[in-house]
């Protein structure tokens with residue numbers, strides 16, 4: 421490694437109106453290292469990476485890359501300088517092939533068509549070299565989430581990047597796919613690439629990093645070598661206190677059936693079958709988990725339960741009452757809370773304030789409304805209480821929710837839904853994007869709900885989330901429930917196999 425750092429971020433400041441996202445942040449990335457970036461929700465990780473990738477311009481400070489001050493005006497300019505980022509939400513065009521995605525916007529169609537053989541050959545060579553299993557002629561929408569992520573990574577390599585930024589890449593992967601990604605990161609650095617890895621999962625960060633930086637309040641407050649730290653210390657650096665990794669649980673037996681799903685079938689928006697005869701019960705005082713790789717019908721199951729997707733056949737019964745096919749507002753009013761997978765689409769209205777979002781389903785009910793008028797004081801008090809209890813990082817309750825960091829938006833949705841005191845809580849991705857300190861708190865709140873006799877159905881791709889709070893875990897694959905397991909970490913491999921659709925061990929030869 422040379423004396424000059426590969427990438428030096430020097431005293432960068434970035435404000436959004438009164439909000440300080442980067443408060444004089446400085447960071448050095450060395451060539452050939454895996455550098456992880458940790459920090460609480462709203463600490464400023466995404467904004468910092470967006471500045472390195474040309475998506476956001478800093479107000480002050482310098483980015484020095486390979487010894488030269490750089491100012492990127494677009495991601496394309498950053499890619500030209502060999503800096504690429506794989507975002508949490510993939511940027512691929514679903515109905516095009518892998519190769520077509522890679523050459524989008526790359527010069528004249530004629531030249532590209534003539535070069536298509538070369539493009540395919542280059543993709544195959546890179547795929548072989550890094551064992552990525554990417555076929556250049558595969559259509560993106562036919563691929564699983566894990567495969568699409570490999571397509572995104574290979575795209576960055578195809579463009580010849582030397583610095584790869586991965587933003588929470590393991591959030592949607594099975595344990596097996598996560599192992600594979602972590603070892604790929606190792607192979608990339610062996611070939612001289614440099615990786616920045618953003619994650620809230622400390623075990624992964626400990627496994628792959630050379631160095632780890634922790635951000636707080638828009639600054640890097642610690643940079644440590646991996647050999648000199650451990651997960652517990654990292655958690656403390658992030659959150660400023662000890663974080664409990666295991667949550668105590670009371671052994672209360674479950675009570676009456678609150679939600680019963682009988683042989684439910686529905687189709688995805690594309691018209692293809694998505695949920696194929698799912699039956700399950702959730703009882704008062706239990707948390708039932710549904711594990712699975714995303715794209716196996718979980719989205720449609722939760723939308724169908726909450727009235728957001730038509731049901732083809734089967735029944736949903738809540739508190740003994742058939743709610744199948746009711747409109748979402750009526751389901752919402754029947755003691756049914758929903759923490760949705762896609763909070764932007766189904767959870768919040770980005771342009772509205774925190775207050776307005778806090779009472780979205782209850783704006784016409786006491787104490788928030790009386791005689792047809794909104795009661796601003798009651799709404800304000802309620803919202804401030806949610807913000808305080810769930811530590812939603814925000815200026816005040818009148819701020820637009822769209823300007824909060826992703827994790828803080830999620831905290832407000834969870835706070836709102838739990839405050840409604842429902843009998844049944846449907847959760848799809850509880851802690852999506854939430855940092856570990858907040859996750860501990862949110863999980864404790866879920867366990868309190870359980871202990872107070874609520875029934876919870878928790879759909880998640882995060883196994884840690886499921887193991888931490890579920891009483892039993894169902895595994896969903898291709899629209900069906902393939903099996904049930906206790907929340908026992910020693911059976912992680914079994915769970916991973918079920919998530920990949922394997923219900924039986926292969927027969928022994930002979």
Ligand SMILES: Nc1ncnc2c1ncn2[C@@H]1O[C@H](COP(=O)(O)OP(=O)(O)OP(=O)(O)O)[C@@H](O)[C@H]1O
Pocket residue numbers: 436439440441459460461462463464465466467468813823824825826827828853855
């Ligand atoms: N476009 C914007 N307008 C206003 N404020 C913004 C904007 N983008 C980011 N912020 C603010 O900047 C701060 C840092 O946000 P950032 O998204 O970088 O946090 P983060 O560390 O990535 O958090 P998370 O782990 O929740 O993703 C937050 O307080 C956020 O509200």
